[in-house]
Amino acid sequence: MTKPTSLRRFGLPIGLGILTLVFWEGCVRAFNVSPFLLPGPVAIYYALVDDWGLLSDALLVTLQITGLAFVCAVLGGGLIAVLFSLSRSVETTLFPYAVIMQVTPVVAIAPLLIIWIDNVRLALLVCAWLVAFFPILSNTTVGLNSSDHNLRDMFRLYGATTRQTLFRLRMPSAMPYFLTGVRISGGLALTGAVVAEFVAGTSGQGSGLAYRILEASYQLQTPRMFAALLLISITGVLIFLVTSFISRRILGRWHESAMEREK
Amino acid sequence: MSELPTTAEATVRLRGISKTFSNGTTAVSRLDLDLEPGSFVSLLGPSGCGKSTVLRMIAGLIEPSEGTVSGSREVGRIGFVFQEPTLMPWGSALANIRLPLDLAGVASSEANMRARDALAQVGLEGFADAYPRELSGGMKMRVSLARALTTEPDILLLDEPFAALDEITRFKLNNDLLALWQAKRFTAVFVTHSVFESVYLSQRVVVMAARPGRVSDDLAIKTHLARGEEFRTSADYAQLCRNASQALEKAMAS
Numbered sequence: 001m002t003k004p005t006s007l008r009r010f011g012l013p014i015g016l017g018i019l020t021l022v023f024w025e026g027c028v029r030a031f032n033v034s035p036f037l038l039p040g041p042v043a044i045y046y047a048l049v050d051d052w053g054l055l056s057d058a059l060l061v062t063l064q065i066t067g068l069a070f071v072c073a074v075l076g077g078g079l080i081a082v083l084f085s086l087s088r089s090v091e092t093t094l095f096p097y098a099v100i101m102q103v104t105p106v107v108a109i110a111p112l113l114i115i116w117i118d119n120v121r122l123a124l125l126v127c128a129w130l131v132a133f134f135p136i137l138s139n140t141t142v143g144l145n146s147s148d149h150n151l152r153d154m155f156r157l158y159g160a161t162t163r164q165t166l167f168r169l170r171m172p173s174a175m176p177y178f179l180t181g182v183r184i185s186g187g188l189a190l191t192g193a194v195v196a197e198f199v200a201g202t203s204g205q206g207s208g209l210a211y212r213i214l215e216a217s218y219q220l221q222t223p224r225m226f227a228a229l230l231l232i233s234i235t236g237v238l239i240f241l242v243t244s245f246i247s248r249r250i251l252g253r254w255h256e257s258a259m260e261r262e263k
Numbered sequence: 264m265s266e267l268p269t270t271a272e273a274t275v276r277l278r279g280i281s282k283t284f285s286n287g288t289t290a291v292s293r294l295d296l297d298l299e300p301g302s303f304v305s306l307l308g309p310s311g312c313g314k315s316t317v318l319r320m321i322a323g324l325i326e327p328s329e330g331t332v333s334g335s336r337e338v339g340r341i342g343f344v345f346q347e348p349t350l351m352p353w354g355s356a357l358a359n360i361r362l363p364l365d366l367a368g369v370a371s372s373e374a375n376m377r378a379r380d381a382l383a384q385v386g387l388e389g390f391a392d393a394y395p396r397e398l399s400g401g402m403k404m405r406v407s408l409a410r411a412l413t414t415e416p417d418i419l420l421l422d423e424p425f426a427a428l429d430e431i432t433r434f435k436l437n438n439d440l441l442a443l444w445q446a447k448r449f450t451a452v453f454v455t456h457s458v459f460e461s462v463y464l465s466q467r468v469v470v471m472a473a474r475p476g477r478v479s480d481d482l483a484i485k486t487h488l489a490r491g492e493e494f495r496t497s498a499d500y501a502q503l504c505r506n507a508s509q510a511l512e513k514a515m516a517s
Contacts (some may be wrong), residue, residue: 150349153324157343158366158414168365172353253394254353 039223044230047223055212055224059231062193062208065121066235069128070189074182076129077136081178084137085144085170086162095141102134106192110199124196124208131192136181143177144170176255179247186239194232274299275321275418275450280330281475282316290316292475293330300417303444303451305461305468307507309515313476314454318420321452335418339367342411342449344424348403350395350410356382357391360410367414381409384443401432405439412443418450425460434495437464441490458507463495468507472514479514482507 021041027033028040035043048055080098084091110127117123147169155165197210207215209228216224275298282291291313298304298321306314319325321335322343335341350359357378364374382391385405395403404424411419421440425433441464444451455461461468462484470480484503488494 148349150345150347151351153319154343154345154349154362155366157322157324157341158339158363160366164366168362169351172351175353254396 036220036222039226043223044226047221048227048230051224051227055209055228055231058207058209058212058228059235062190062197062210062232063235065124065128065193065196065208066190066239069125069132069192070186070239072125072129073132073136073185073189077133077181077185078140078178080133081137081140081144081174082166082171084141086166091141098134098137101130102138106131106195107199110196113196114200120200124193124200127196127199128189128192131195132185132189135184135188136178139177139181139184140174143174146177147173176251179243179250183240183243183247186243187236190232190236190239275334276332277317277321278331278333280317280320280327280332282313282320282325283328289475291320291327292477294477296469296478298334298418298450298452300450301448302467303453303465305453305455305465306471307455307458307461307468307511308471308476308479309473309511310456311476312471312473312514314471315422316476317471318422318452318454321418322420339363339414340417342414342416342419344404344407344411344419344421346423346426348395348400348407350403350406352395355392355394356387356398356406359395359406360413362410363414377413378409381413382406384412385409385439400428401436404428404436408436408440408443412447415447416449418452419444421451421453423454423456426455426457433460438491440464445490458504458511462500462503462507463490468510470507470510470514472517479517480510482510 025040025042028038028043033040039047080094084095106127109130110123113123113126114120117126151169151173152165155169160168193208194210197208198214201211201214209232213225213228216222216228275296277294277296279293279295280291281289281293283289294313294317296317306317308314316325320327320332322341323332323335324343350356351362354362357375360378360381361374364377369377379391382388385408387402387405387409390398390402390406395406398406407424425436428436437460440451451465453461453464466484468480468482468484469478470482471477472479482503486494486497486499486503488497488499494500
């Protein structure tokens, strides 16, 4: 039974992609569109190969910022959520501020951060972290508070300590929520990094992919803009695949979302 | 059966207990109840009569607004079976059964051994590593029962544990529960709204009335027959069910 489903899962979207690329290249050639305006896939591919040295360095920079921001978001968001769960008053005091931080667009904060923080890399990291950490915090906070009431009663009945209840009941209950936060946050860390790089603009001496896009646009090197964009997209997809895979592995046999149902 | 040793020593005493919730509902009003060690008592009543509240007060999960509960308040003396299996979905059957022992700090190897024993007692030897998601409703309930029994409690409180199961499974679990009780002689308090179930299982049926929750009748279920399928089809059983039914009707009319 795996053949038709895997054909459908991978074959159909890949087929659509190839068709689109062919159509795109065909249009660009047929109507003689200037590569400054819209380069065809072939031109983009050549830009990617020719500028690989430049682009791969930039990719590395963006990957570093994204990765670090993501790790800090997972650790920070998770720890703060646990802290919130241990004390209601801490939660009610701090949560509104976490929300304010979240709803204020990073683009608006980023220039300030870049003024305040000398090290541009660090400023970019802080921006990306700000965007990425909130979904983990809010999801985990909800998860830690949503353990089954009867199970909680049972823990009380057997005289469980706060610590035992946290580690044996609340944290496992929060795991699916936490992992959903992780999946969202992975993509957001990339978004945060890219947005911050745009804002930092030319002041960024450590230049990531977004900066390369900006630079290429000034030089009207449209194919290179597309090539950099392509790398950002691929990074995003990889982050999504890796976090989904990890989430499935962790939830394994017990959670509905990770179960394969037999038909 | 009375010559069998009983694990329970003290009588559980409820004296003048009332419970009024913060929303103003009086769930239970001035209720007295003594539970003899080793007895099997059912609390029978319509929904809203406070029988689950009484059970939770015996367990110490809810504090009474008035009155005292004595003889049941030490950790480990009580086993509780909820209406739902209430298993941790992330743990195997064995891990779920081990939980009370783990929380009490029992060494891992001993906890495993005792949990396996409890699993065998409910007839699920081969399912130690199965996750709740992979078990049927009846099996989950058995795991829940095994968990309540791992600490060898003096008192087993059951809150409509088999209400959500189909009749065939419920009959089976009723028989298994009876067999376990006969072997261990813990004090069993069984909350139910089924007349048939209460008469089939217990030595005594306490009928409760609602608004406010109170004891309306206290019936002794006496029979010379051994509990089992023979009893279920006997004239004795039919008569006792009729009595309990009438008592329940009276409670609902009051």
